[in-house]
Amino acid sequence: MAVIIKKEPEQKTITIAELLPEVIAIRKRGMRVCQICAAWVNEQFELSYTFANDGNYLLLTLRVVIDKDVEVPSITPIYPSAVFYENEMKELFGVKVENISMDYKDKFYRIEEKTPFGPESEDE
Amino acid sequence: MARKHKRNIVPFGPQHPVLPEPIHLDLVLDDEKVVGVIPSVGFIHRGLEGLVDKRDFKEMVYVAERTCGICSFQHGMGYCEAVEQIMDIEVPPRAKYLRTIWGETSRLHSHLLWLGLMADAFGFESLFYQCWRIREKILDLIELSTGGRVIFSVNQIGGVLKDMDAEMLKHFLDVLAEAETEVREIQKTFMLDYTVQSRTVGVGVMTKRQIHACGSVGPFARASGFKVDMRKLGYEAYPDLDFEPVISNDGDCYARCDVRIREIFQSIDLIRQAAAKIPDSELAAKVKGNPDGECFARIEQPRGEAIYYVRGTGKKFVNRMRIRTPTFANLPGLCEMLKNADYADVPLMILTIDPCISCTER
Secondary structure: OOOOOOOOOEEEEEOHHHHHHHHHHHHHOOOEEEEEEEEEEOOEEEEEEEEEEOOOOEEEEEEEEEOOOOEEEOOOOOOHHHHHHHHHHHHHHOOEEEOOOOOOOOOOEOOOOOOOOOHHHHHO | OOOOOOEEEEEEOOOEOOEOOOOEEEEEEEOOEEEEEEEEEOOOOOOHHHHHHOOOOOOHHHHHHOOOOOOHHHHHHHHHHHHHHHHOOOOOHHHHHHHHHHHHHHHHHHHHHHHHHHHHHOOOHHHHHHHHHHHHHHHHHHHHHHOOOOOOOOEEOOEEOOOOOHHHHHHHHHHHHHHHHHHHHHHHHHHHOHHHHHHHOOOOOOOHHHHHHHOOOHHHHHOOOOOOOHHHHOOOOHHHOOOOOOOOOOOOHHHHHHHHHHHHHHHHHHHHHHHHHOOOOOOEOOOOOOOEEEEEEEEEEOOEEEEEEEEEEOOOOOOEEEEEOHHHHHHHHHHHHHOOOEHHHHHHHHHOOOOOHHHHOO
16 A cells, blocks of 8 residues: 655744745755745735655745835745746735846736736735 | 857747747757756736635636646646645545546546657657547546536535446446557557657756756656655545556656656556545535635646645635646756757757646646
8 A cells, every 4th residue: 555644734934034044944954945925915925935845745834924015035045946936926926025046027927917916906 | 279159049939839838938059059048937827816806715616727728627626625624624535536536537638648749749740649549538538427628627625526437437447448558559659769769868867956956846857766746645545546656767858758658557557446446425525614724735736746825714715826836846947957958959858847838827
């Protein structure tokens, strides 16, 4: 019979200042960045950075809650493969991400509407 | 005197013969070698995730299914998984088995579609016809059991909408036995033919280390020895079925063909196991209330790990639904793979990640 691994995902809410040290620690554990997403909740951005440990199928999510105009540091210096997730978050939601290794400047998604899922779009 | 190379940027797509869907790559070329890749997407972005404000959490199953025409069933299933986990719904065992059977059938038709496209890309048209002829049988099975060929719409929160009787299951197994024999024939051509090997062996090599660094998933990753398959998480009927992730260690285009062909046999085997063990039960559990909480559900789609994030606040409309599709996760790997590639190999190499732009443009 197949060995099935079933584990509860782990979630941790952190501040912006803690983001990069936490991501460095996760990188040292050999985890893979598997998604980054934004949600506009209670007039704030809720950013979820999800990492996977493929050895034991464990999922770890770092949650950062920020105000609309606060800049969040890019994790691309630690995880270069996060570049598309961060550009997506920036272009679809309007999250201000600073120092992305390859900042597309709103050209990753060839869409006409600026930040279609962002707070300004909701106000309309 | 050293020859001076001039760097050029050559646009690839959004319209290209090997790509039925639009993606744009700016290829930075040094003579005929690719030295850099800058992808961009969004030509057909539909903003499906934004429909959470307009469709309630039950209707969102149909929205999720419309993310893609190839892995439509699995998108619906992944979304249901996430909502069921939030609402703590125990899906009846028969529904779990049926989802597994339809999920594996989707994988079969997706892999056969890809093999056909791959054969077409390297100019082997009769092989393309053979792959799609077998795929047609699989699509007929899907149509017979669900009523749809592209969008099945048999998932619902808490279970499934349709059942398969013993006669239908027997028909499934008979057709799959035929298909298995025919896939063994095309396997010989894909794996042993000189022309196929000359285009795929040693082309687009990705090491296991590169795959991990790029966060790649699915058959693209498993072809480089990355033994990860989300079905091992134990969703649906997979805990009751015996299987191991299919891997190869070569990491080239040939290995990706090999992995996908062997996954076809694996899927047929999983359907056989599921059909032999399928229990009798209700088809769906009752759903009371609205989702209140959040969940990241992961499933193994034909192209690899897909993540469904759903966040509910106890209301009929969920606050956020996010689908991280396997093709999006494979974009960094694609860029890495194309570096130092010959320009002539680019179309074929892009195809080996099995890009699904429809999924990416959710």
